[in-house]
Structure formats: C-alpha cells, structure tokens
Amino acid sequence: xxxxxxxxxxxxxxxxxxxxxxxxxxxxxxxxxxxxxxxxxxxxxxxxxxxxxxxxxxxxxxxxxxxxxxxxxxxxxxxxxxxxxxxxxxxxxxxxxxxxxxxxxxxxxxxxxxxxxxxxxxxxxxxxxxxxxxxxxxxxxxxxxxxxxxxxxxxxxxxxxxxxxxxxxxxxxxxxxxxxxxxxxxxxxxxxxxxxxxxxxxxxxxxxxxxxxxxxxxxxxxxxxxxxxxxxxxxxxxxxxxxxxxxxxxxxxxxxxxxxxxxxxxxxxxxxxxxxxxxxxxxxxxxxxxxxxxxxxxxxxxxxxxxxxxxxxxxxxxxxxxxxxxxxxxxxxxxxxxxxxxxxxxxxxxxxxxxxxxxxx
Numbered sequence: 001x002x003x004x005x006x007x008x009x010x011x012x013x014x015x016x017x018x019x020x021x022x023x024x025x026x027x028x029x030x031x032x033x034x035x036x037x038x039x040x041x042x043x044x045x046x047x048x049x050x051x052x053x054x055x056x057x058x059x060x061x062x063x064x065x066x067x068x069x070x071x072x073x074x075x076x077x078x079x080x081x082x083x084x085x086x087x088x089x090x091x092x093x094x095x096x097x098x099x100x101x102x103x104x105x106x107x108x109x110x111x112x113x114x115x116x117x118x119x120x121x122x123x124x125x126x127x128x129x130x131x132x133x134x135x136x137x138x139x140x141x142x143x144x145x146x147x148x149x150x151x152x153x154x155x156x157x158x159x160x161x162x163x164x165x166x167x168x169x170x171x172x173x174x175x176x177x178x179x180x181x182x183x184x185x186x187x188x189x190x191x192x193x194x195x196x197x198x199x200x201x202x203x204x205x206x207x208x209x210x211x212x213x214x215x216x217x218x219x220x221x222x223x224x225x226x227x228x229x230x231x232x233x234x235x236x237x238x239x240x241x242x243x244x245x246x247x248x249x250x251x252x253x254x255x256x257x258x259x260x261x262x263x264x265x266x267x268x269x270x271x272x273x274x275x276x277x278x279x280x281x282x283x284x285x286x287x288x289x290x291x292x293x294x295x296x297x298x299x300x301x302x303x304x305x306x307x308x309x310x311x312x313x314x315x316x317x318x319x320x321x322x323x324x325x326x327x328x329x330x331x332x333x334x335x336x337x338x339x340x341x342x343x344x345x346x347x348x349x350x351x352x353x354x355x356x357x358x359x360x361x
Contacts, residue, residue, distance in 0.1 A: 008304040009237050047079040047271060054092055054109035054259075056213045057085045058239040062293060063168070063259075064108050067286035071279055079275050081106070086213035093210075096262075100159050105267040110259050112195040118153040119336040124258050125194035126171040128325040130346050131255040132353070132361065134167035134291050141165055144345045149338060150260070159265045164280065166287035168257035169232030169294045171197055173206075174245040176220050176227055179311045183321070192216050193229035197253055200328050201229060204321075220244045229253075234297035237305060248308040251318050256294075 006014070053064045060083070068083045090098040095114035099107045107114060111124025123130070131137060141147045146165070154162035173180060173191065180186055187205030191198075198208030206229065211219050217240055219225040228241055232252075236242045261283050268276070302310070313321075333343040353360040 008306050009242070009301060046075075046077055047275070049079070049081040049105040049267065050084060050089065051081050051106040051108065052084040052089050052095060052098075052104050053086065053107070054095070054113055054213075055086055056239065059235055060085045062238065063290060064286070066289065067282045070285065071282045074278055074282070075275060079271065092213065096160070099262060099264050100157070102159075102264050102266065104264070106261065106263045108259065108261050110194065110257060116154075116157075118157060119339050120149065120153045120342060122196050122332055122335070122339065123342055124196070124260065126197035126254045126257055127346075128197065128200045128253055128328055129322055131167070134169075134256040134295055136349070136353075137165065137167035137256050137258055138287070138291075140345060140349050144349055146342065146345060149342060149345075153338065154262070161263045161265045161268050163261040163263055163268075164283045164287070165258055165260040166283075166290065167294075168259045168290060169234055169298065170255045171229065171253040171257065172232055172236075172251075173201075173229045173249040173253075174227050174236050174241060174308065175247045175249075176225075176245050178226065179247040179309065180249045180313065181311050182313055183317050189226040190224070191227045191229040192219070192225055194257075197229060200325070201253065203324065217241060217244055231257075232294065232298050233301040233305060234294050237297075237301055237307065242305070242307040245308055247311055248302075250302070250310050250312045251321075253321075 051064075051068065053060050055063055065083060068081050072080055084104070086092055089104060092109070092113060093115050095104075095107045095109055096116050098104050109124075111118065111121035113125055115121070116124065141150075150162050150165060154160055171194075173186075175189060175191075178185065178189070180189070183204050186201065188207065189205075190207045190209045192211060193201075193208050195208070198206070202208060208229075209219075209225055211225070216225065216228060216230075220227065220241070221244060227245060227247075228236070231241075233242075233248065236245065236248070242248075271279070312318075329343050329346065333340040
C-alpha cells in the first residue's frame with residue numbers, strides 16, 4: 001500500500017514503528033548490531049528465563065518484545081529470556097503465584113491485574129485521577145518515595161522481587177454500538193477493563209467483565225462486551241479494537257497506567273550483577289520508548305484517527321466524577337497505613353503540580 005493511499009491512522013502507526021527502529025528498539029537484529037559484544041566461547045550453559053506479560057502479542061510488540069530482544073542480543077549468550085504473551089503459560093490472574101512458585105521467572109504487569117497479594121496492588125494499573133501525564137508516574141517514584149513503598153511492600157512477600165515501575169497510556173472508554181455522552185449512558189455497559197478503574201466506574205453503572213485478552217475483540221463482535229475501559233487511543237488502534245468500536249470517550253479517568261516488572265527472587269539471585277544491570281537498563285529503555293510512543297500517539301490519533309467518533313461527557317457532570325474520586329481516595333487510604341502514605345503522596349504531588357502551573361497543570 002502506497003503512502004498516498006494509507007488512512008491517517010495507518011500513517012501514524014507506521015511513523016511510530018519507524019521511531020521504534022530509530023530508537024534502537026526494532027528487534028533482535030538491530031539490537032545485535034548496536035548492543036552485542038564480541039562472541040565468546042563459554043563452557044557453561046546460558047541462564048534461561050521465562051517471562052510472561054499481561055499484554056497480547058500485538059501490543060506486546062511494543063511494550064515488551066523490543067526490550068527482551070535487546071536484552072537477549074546484549075547478553076551475548078550468557079542469558080536468554082523466552083517471552084510469553086497474555087495467558088500463554090498461565091492465566092493473567094495467576095501470574096503472581098506462578099512467578100512466586102517459579103513456574104515463570106519474571107512478569108510484566110500492573111499489580112492489580114495479576115492479583116498481587118499486597119495492599120498497594122490497588123494502585124497498580126489505573127487509579128482514578130492519580131496522574132495527568134505519563135511523566136507523573138516516574139516523578140512520583142523518583143522524587144516522592146513510591147519506589148521505597150513498592151520495594152517495602154514486595155519485600156514482605158516470599159520469593160518475589162519488584163524491579164521497576166513505569167507509565168503506559170491514559171484510560172479512555174471505547175464502545176461498540178452506543179456512545180457515551182453522559183454519566184447515565186455508562187449504566188449497564190459491559191466493558192473489559194482493569195480492576196481498580198472498574199471498581200470506581202461501577203458506581204456509575206458500568207459493568208466490568210473479565211475475559212482472556214485475546215478474546216476481547218470477538219467478545220465485542222458477539223455482544224458479550226459493549227466496549228473496553230482498558231487503554232488509550234494508541235492501544236485501541238494498534239491492537240485492532242478501534243476497528244470494532246465506533247465511539248471513543250475523550251474524558252480520561254486517569255493520565256497514565258502504572259505497569260511494573262517483577263522477578264522470582266530465587267531466579268533473580270542466580271543472575272550475575274552485570275546481567276541484572278543490563279536487564280534494568282533495557283527496562284529503562286523500554287520505559288522511555290513507551291513514554292514517547294504513547295504521548296505522541298495519543299494526540300495524533302485523537303486528532304487524525306478516523307476510525308471512531310469522539311464523544312465527551314459535559315464538564316459539569318465530569319467535575320462530579322473528579323469530585324467523587326476524592327472519597328474513593330479516602331476509602332483506599334483507610335484500608336492500610338501504607339496505602340494512606342501512597343494517597344498522601346498523590347495529594348502532595350497533585351498540589352505541587354497545580355502550584356507549579358504551566359506546563360505541569
């Protein structure tokens with residue numbers, strides 16, 4: 001297909017794939033040319049890991065595969081990570097336990113979706129209005145102490161090590177046949193989504209439904225689902241959901257998703273320090289790529305994407321949703337002293353951003 005005949009969304013997706021290659025995240029072949037050290041004959045067998053992500057293969061091509069390809073190339077035969085997508089080895093809801101018992105060595109997911117047995121799991125994924133922009137996530141982990149809280153929480157769990165948290169896309173609601181133009185329009189709509197946001201949005205009548213990730217598109221086509229409350233515009237277009245959904249709600253429940261990397265502690269301890277550092281460095285590289293991929297893609301697809309009609313809930317009604325989030329925050333803060341610390345950080349961070357003004361808020 002020539003450039004002249006491509007749809008606007010196809011041109012946007014193609015340009016962002018080109019960015020991925022220029023950024024050094026284009027796959028094993030590129031990673032080998034830029035990262036691999038000279039070949040060395042080794043007597044010992046390479047370390048083998050199995051890592052499963054929360055995402056299906058189309059999305060995983062961006063949020064995890066480039067990082068794993070780069071790591072495997074740079075590890076130069078000392079270590080190899082086998083990548084598995086959503087539900088390929090174990091159901092997503094069993095990821096934590098499978099990692100803890102060593103069935104898999106590492107996981108990429110949010111805390112809530114993989115059912116982490118820690119109090120702070122409620123903040124993983126989409127916590128209503130905790131963020132406005134993707135950089136908010138990294139800032140709160142770097143400057144406000146969320147990194148210490150996450151390390152503390154998982155330090156209390158046997159055989160699981162938290163490694164890093166980064167930002168994904170904002171949360172929008174996409175529907176198949178019926179648009180959402182008011183809070184009343186949410187009532188009764190069955191959507192695939194992440195746990196915490198679903199819990200909050202259910203107060204407006206939205207019905208969270210859990211199905212395997214690869215079954216979401218078919219479930220929308222058959223009417224089992226009325227839509228998704230799982231992602232932003234970038235993912236909706238990339239994985240094909242925009243081809244099924246006719247409407248996109250521009251009101252965002254939160255500005256970025258909290259996604260993390262975890263490892264089985266025993267498996268992590270067997271990795272030598274230089275490969276541990278390599279793995280962490282490629283995670284950081286992946287965080288960087290996603291920040292740009294989502295930030296640029298969300299805006300372009302909202303403006304130039306042609307597959308979904310944009311709708312919005314009136315400001316007066318949406319202000320009530322924002323206000324309702326305050327009581328939700330307080331409810332979560334009461335669930336544990338550590339959760340109260342996280343909520344306090346969210347409040348402090350938001351207040352500082354407001355005081356800082358443009359371009360922060």
